[in-house]
Amino acid sequence: MKSWVIYAKPPFAGPQALLAYLSRYTHNIAISNRRRIALDETRVTFR
Numbered sequence: 001m002k003s004w005v006i007y008a009k010p011p012f013a014g015p016q017a018l019l020a021y022l023s024r025y026t027h028n029i030a031i032s033n034r035r036r037i038a039l040d041e042t043r044v045t046f047r
């Protein structure tokens with residue numbers, strides 16, 4: 001198995017723009033409800 005290294009920078013346009021971008025993918029296979037592990041007011045965890 002290959003280890004993944006995740007590199008994430010703060011969004012240039014702020015958190016609202018990032019959420020708007022991610023929200024377009026909630027109905028696609030990339031971030032489906034099945035892959036979501038946890039959700040709270042500050043973070044979303046998915047596999």
